[in-house]
Amino acid sequence: MNDRILIEILLKDYYNERIFQDDYKFSPSGIYYAPPHGEAESYIEYAKNLPQFSDPEVFGFHDNAAITKNLNETGALLDALVLTSGEVGGDGADDKDAVLVALANTILAEVPDPFDMVYARKHYDTDYMQSMNSVLTQELEKYNILVSLIKSSLKELKKAIAGEALLSPALEAALISMQLNAIPAIWKTKSFNSLKPLGSYIKDLNARLAFFNDWLYNGIPRVFWINMFFFAHGFLTGAK
Numbered sequence: 483m484n485d486r487i488l489i490e491i492l493l494k495d496y497y498n499e500r501i502f503q504d505d506y507k508f509s510p511s512g513i514y515y516a517p518p519h520g521e522a523e524s525y526i527e528y529a530k531n532l533p534q535f536s537d538p539e540v541f542g543f544h545d546n547a548a549i550t551k552n553l554n555e556t557g558a559l560l561d562a563l564v565l566t567s568g569e570v571g572g573d574g575a576d577d578k579d580a581v582l583v584a585l586a587n588t589i590l591a592e593v594p595d596p597f598d599m600v601y602a603r604k605h606y607d608t609d610y611m612q613s614m615n616s617v618l619t620q621e622l623e624k625y626n627i628l629v630s631l632i633k634s635s636l637k638e639l640k641k642a643i644a645g646e647a648l649l650s651p652a653l654e655a656a657l658i659s660m661q662l663n664a665i666p667a668i669w670k671t672k673s674f675n676s677l678k679p680l681g682s683y684i685k686d687l688n689a690r691l692a693f694f695n696d697w698l699y700n701g702i703p704r705v706f707w708i709n710m711f712f713f714a715h716g717f718l719t720g721a722k
Contacts, residue, residue: 509539578661579643585660586636589684593633594691596626602698614702617716622694624712628672629691635668674712 500506501516508514517528538547602622606615635656641647642657649657656666663679674690676683690710697703708714 509537511537511539513537514540582657582660583640583643586640590633590636592684592688593629594688594695596629597622597694597698599623599626606698613719617711617713618694618697620713620716621711622698624672625691625694628669628674628687631672632669635666 495508504518506515508516513533517525538545538551541547599619599622602619606618608616635653638647639653639657639660642649642653652668656668659666660680663681665673665676665678665680665683676686678686693703693707693710708718
């Protein structure tokens with residue numbers, strides 16, 4: 483059904499009597515239109531003059547879609563350049579492994595354990611007179627998932643480096659990311675959005691965890707950093 487609707491819409495724009503009119507264009511810019519009837523060379527010449535890179539309007543998108551596309555392409559290019567620039571660490575594999583193990587140990591030591599959800603639910607139970615209780619417990623659960631993932635993946639990575647466990651594709655990708663001081667992709671699946679390098683990301687994470695830990699044991703804070711929330715809309719709704 484949806485395919486039929488799409489085809490009908492396309493036909494209304496590109497397969498109708500209006501295409502024979504000189505002033506009928508396929509897009510607002512006027513670049514795309516049915517060229518006048520002529521020799522084969524005239525059609526070839528028209529095609530040659532079309533933009534090398536199509537504007538978003540061709541696909542029915544807003545002009546801002548080009549910004550997203552360009553950012554994604556730039557990010558992919560920079561990631562490729564970083565990957566080809568060489569890995570950090572010592573000259574040998576043993577040195578690199580030692581650096582990675584030391585880095586994993588540092589992160590494991592710096593990132594605190596998951597929050598005590600039993601304590602959280604006991605002291606911040608659902609209360610229709612205080613909606614911020616639900617906001618807090620939901621955020622704690624999300625951070626617990628992230629912290630548990632970080633710690634478990636680092637422990638597995640250490641085992642893989644020591645030859646005690648299989649180096650899965652996800653762990654191998656995490657290993658490469660850590661060598662490049664980048665956030666492993668496996669963490670991003672459960673993480674808040676961040677464009678920071680690995681070291682700054684861990685500091686940011688610890689600051690967020692400290693904020694919610696203070697809230698958990700000392701009560702609702704007077705000042706909020708809205709970017710700390712996974713679900714900021716929930717916070718704004720609860721704060722009303």
